[in-house]
Each structure stands twice: as structure tokens, then as C-alpha cells.
Amino acid sequence: MTALQTAVMIGMAALATQLTRWTPFLLFRRKTPSVIAYLGAVLPSAIWGMLVVYCFRNGPLVTASNGIPEILASAATIGLQAWKRNMALSIAGGTLCYMALVQIVFPISG
């Protein structure tokens, strides 16, 4: 591909992405219809569930360990959040737990 063709490809991907972000705002510019307002209120909870599945969609991040580090670190994150209700602490704790697990307990070369 020429540099111009590459730029066109990138432009098309950018255009599609912007379309997904702008569409709701362009469609409901004046007043939000009540059914859309309802969806806007109930969707976030469903989106958090969707995003949790989405970020684990490819299975274990480190395939050699059968997903054990992911399960343990997720349990640590959930447990910390349920206990202390402090998101920064839950995120840091869960991530450090995962790093320790994949670097020390289930080390792989690379």
C-alpha cells in the first residue's frame, strides 16, 4: 500500500469510530425520548458486566497457567472492593497480586 492508501484506511476506521460515538448525540439532540432516558439510566450496570466479560474475552492473559492467576487476582480485586470500598486500593491490590503471580508463582520465559 502507498502512504496515501494507508492514511485512507486509518481515516475510515477513525470515521467509523466517531460515528459510534456521535450517533446517540445527533439522534437525540433536543429532548431525550423517555425510552432512551430509561435505557441511559439502566444501561451502565449492564455495561460494567459487559466490560468485565469483554476484557477477559481472550481467556487467560498468560495461557500457560490455565487462568489461575486471573481467577486469584480477580478474587483479590473483588474482595478488596467489597471489603474496603476504595477503588484505587482494589485496582492496585489486584494488579500487584496478578504481577506477583505471573512473575513469581507462574513464571514463563519471555
Next chain:
Amino acid sequence: MIAHSVAASAKAAFRTTLPILIGFGFCGFSYGLYMHSLGFEPIFPILMALTIFAGSLEFIMASMITGPFAPVTAFIVGLVVNARHLFYGIAMLDRYRDTGPLKPYLIYGLVDETFSILGMGQVPEGADKRWYYFFVTLFNEAYWVLATAVGAVFGEDMPFDTRGIEFVLPALFLSIFVSSWQQERQHFSSLGGLGITLGCLLAFGTAHFLLAAMLFIVFLLLVFRKKLSPLTGERA
């Protein structure tokens, strides 16, 4: 007074986006490195980070632009991969309504991670809502673009062992899920989102599950509207 609340908003935004700094720092760097390894000049990943500004699509596009010229495919892949952003727009419609001249920028930069911070609904004390929205969006974009640039320009691995640091984004989504769970009176939508997406992943595989899950989620929420709308509080 105004300058003070702008500064307070920027400070609050920096605090709430710290996990994104770590997550984007790592992912953006890896993405820049990946583009470097494919032989692209740094300007390409930096341009992609600025224009596409959607992590997973940029990784997909990186491999697509090493193949044949296919602009229509690029467009369709972009729509399918990022269709979930429609949900973010719907959820932010009313909150972004009175953001004035900042609004176009907020819509342009509504990525997963920005929505995850702003969609929770709380604006930190002392921060101005509009400036807080702006700085969260701006900081997240800056982390992503700068990390991409560093990876693309230097093209060498991190000097210390970062294995596992990518868990910071799953950890962010997990703790948001739990935090939202603790604040809601019933868990219909949370469980529906989790269960439907998981079911669709198992049924349709990684390539197509998200669109199917979105359709089923909207369908389910609409079917149970009468039951759920009294529980949504003031915005129903």
C-alpha cells in the same frame, strides 16, 4: 473563583484517572512497540492514536494496514468493534447535554476508560462538572497518545519487569462492577449484562459476541421496562 475550580477539576481528574495512566501507559507503549516492529514510522501509530483513539481497533488496524487496501472493510470492522460506544453515548446523553463548547471534544473522546470513570456518575467534591469531564477525557487521551509515541519512537522493551501490569484495566472494570453492585438496590441489569455477554461469548465466539450481547441486553431491558423504571430514581 473560576480558575480555582478549573484547577481543582484538573487535580480531581488526575486522581481518578491514575489507574488509566498505568493501564494506558502500558497498553499504548505496547501498541507503539508493535507498530515499530511492523516497520511503521512513528507518525503512523501516533496519527492512529489521535484519530481512531480506540485501543483494540488500533491493534486490529495495525495488522490490516500491512495487508491489501480495503477501506470499506476498515470502516465495517471499525463499526462492529466499536459499536459498544453507542451505549456510552446513550448513558451520557443527559450529562453531556449542558457542556457547551466542550461537548464535541467530550463526544470525540468517549472511550471505554473515559466512560468507566464518568459513567459512574460521581463528580469529586470541589470539581466543576464540565471541567472535570473535560480533564478526564483529555488526560486519558494524553496518556494513550504519549505512551504510543514513546513505544513507537524508542521501540525497545521496558527496562524493568512489567509482566502482569496489563491486569490494571480488568481490575478497573471489576472494581467498578463491584462498586456499582454495592450502590444499586437490585442487580437485574448488572447480572443481565454479565450473564448475557458471557452467554454470547460462549455461543458466538470472540469475533461476534459483543454485537449480539448488546442487542440482547437492550431487548431484555426493554421487556422489563415497567418493572425496572420505578427503580431507576429521578432519571426515569
